[in-house]
Amino acid sequence: MNNIPCLWLPAPQNLHLSSSDVHIWKINLKQSELQIQALKETLSSDEIARSERFYFPEHRQRFIVGRGSLRLILGGYLNVEPIEIEFDYHQRGKPFLAPKFLDSRLFFNISHSQDLGLLGVSYQQLIGVDVEYMRPMSDLENLAQRFFLAQEYEIIKSLNSVEKQQVFFRYWTCKEAYLKATGDGLVKLENIGIDLTPTQPAQLLVVGNWQLQELIPADNFAAAVVVANNHNNFQFWQA
Incomplete structure (x- = not known):
C-alpha cells in the first residue's frame, strides 16, 4: 500500500499555510490531569457542558483534550489566544470558524479514535479527515x-480475515473523509466509490477535483484525508 510516509515533526513557531499546503496534526488524547485542566480552561461554556454529558471519564477527557488542542493549534494560525476562537456548526455538526475569522480562509477538520486524534488544516480548500x-x-x-458498493462488498468477502479487516477500515476512512469534507455525513456513505486493493493506494471515484490521501498515523490505525484540490503539499506536525 503506497501511503505518504508520515514524519511527525515538532510544530514550527510561526505557522503559515500557502494555497497548496495541507497540515496534518497528530494529537495524543491521553494527557495528565494537569494538562487536561489547562486545556479545559480554553473551552467555551457550551463545550464544557458538552464534555460533562459524557458518561465515561476517558471519553470526557478525550473530548477536552481534542477540543482544547484544536483551539491551541488554530490559535497559532490566527495569532489569537485559544479561548478567543469561536465556532459555528454545519447542519450535521461539523465545526467551522465563526464569521469574525472569515478573512483567515482557514478550513479544518478533526477526527479521533481511541487515544489518537488527527487534525487537518488547509487554506481556502475544503478538507475532511478520518x-x-x-x-x-x-x-x-x-x-x-x-454501507459499501456491491463491488466493494465483493472484494471484502474475497479476502482473508487479516486483509478483510484492513481493507474494510481503509474503505471506511476514505469514504468518511470525503463526506466530512463535503459536510454530507454518513447518510451517503454507500454512494461514494473507492477503488483500492490490499497492495494499491485508494482512488476516489467521485466527480470533481478532490485529492484523497491515505495515512498510517500509528500501528493498527487507518486514516485518510480528502482535500478539494489536487497537488497539495502535505506536512505533518506533532501537537
Whole structure:
C-alpha cells in the first residue's frame, strides 16, 4: 500500500499555510490531569457542558483534550489566544470558524479514535479527515454490505480475515473523509466509490477535483484525508 510516509515533526513557531499546503496534526488524547485542566480552561461554556454529558471519564477527557488542542493549534494560525476562537456548526455538526475569522480562509477538520486524534488544516480548500482504530469486528461483512458498493462488498468477502479487516477500515476512512469534507455525513456513505486493493493506494471515484490521501498515523490505525484540490503539499506536525 503506497501511503505518504508520515514524519511527525515538532510544530514550527510561526505557522503559515500557502494555497497548496495541507497540515496534518497528530494529537495524543491521553494527557495528565494537569494538562487536561489547562486545556479545559480554553473551552467555551457550551463545550464544557458538552464534555460533562459524557458518561465515561476517558471519553470526557478525550473530548477536552481534542477540543482544547484544536483551539491551541488554530490559535497559532490566527495569532489569537485559544479561548478567543469561536465556532459555528454545519447542519450535521461539523465545526467551522465563526464569521469574525472569515478573512483567515482557514478550513479544518478533526477526527479521533481511541487515544489518537488527527487534525487537518488547509487554506481556502475544503478538507475532511478520518482516523479509525482497526479493531476486530464480528459484523464486518454485514456493515460492508450495508454501507459499501456491491463491488466493494465483493472484494471484502474475497479476502482473508487479516486483509478483510484492513481493507474494510481503509474503505471506511476514505469514504468518511470525503463526506466530512463535503459536510454530507454518513447518510451517503454507500454512494461514494473507492477503488483500492490490499497492495494499491485508494482512488476516489467521485466527480470533481478532490485529492484523497491515505495515512498510517500509528500501528493498527487507518486514516485518510480528502482535500478539494489536487497537488497539495502535505506536512505533518506533532501537537
